[in-house]
Amino acid sequence: MKMRVVLSLVLLGFVLSGCVRNNDYTPSPEASGEKIFKEACVQCHTPVSSSVMILKPEMANADAIVEKVKNGKGIGMPAFPNLTGEPARNLAEYVLRNSVTR
Numbered sequence: 001m002k003m004r005v006v007l008s009l010v011l012l013g014f015v016l017s018g019c020v021r022n023n024d025y026t027p028s029p030e031a032s033g034e035k036i037f038k039e040a041c042v043q044c045h046t047p048v049s050s051s052v053m054i055l056k057p058e059m060a061n062a063d064a065i066v067e068k069v070k071n072g073k074g075i076g077m078p079a080f081p082n083l084t085g086e087p088a089r090n091l092a093e094y095v096l097r098n099s100v101t102r
Contacts, residue, residue, distance in 0.1 A: 022072070026082040033094025036087055040080065052098040060101040062092035 025040045037045075037052060045053055058064060066088045072079030083091065 023078045023080050024082060025080055027087040029086065031087050031090065033090040033092070036083070036091045037094055040083070041091075044077075047098075051100050052095055053100075055095075055099050055101045057101055060096065060099075062089060062096060065092035065095055 023040065027036045027039065031039075048054070059068070068077065069080050069083055069088060069091065
């Protein structure tokens with residue numbers, strides 16, 4: 001039983017480790033939103049039913065998406081401090097065009 005708990009915690013740590021820290025990803029200045037999403041986001045955000053994401057209404061605007069990408073959120077969303085300016089806008093527009101809001 002104790003070994004099972006330890007194994008579960010190790011596995012959980014392994015699963016979350018890819019999505020818990022700052023990410024030093026830096027896209028090229030001309031990178032498209034789709035390219036950025038595939039290189040930086042798809043590790044944690046797997047498209048569902050041909051939609052990139054399901055957004056809450058408060059996240060369904062470019063400014064909110066850019067802010068979340070820049071700062072991250074809690075342990076589940078890493079901050080991408082190097083994803084700024086035009087590349088960040090390109091990513092936000094790609095997410096908005098390819099997501100549903102609920």
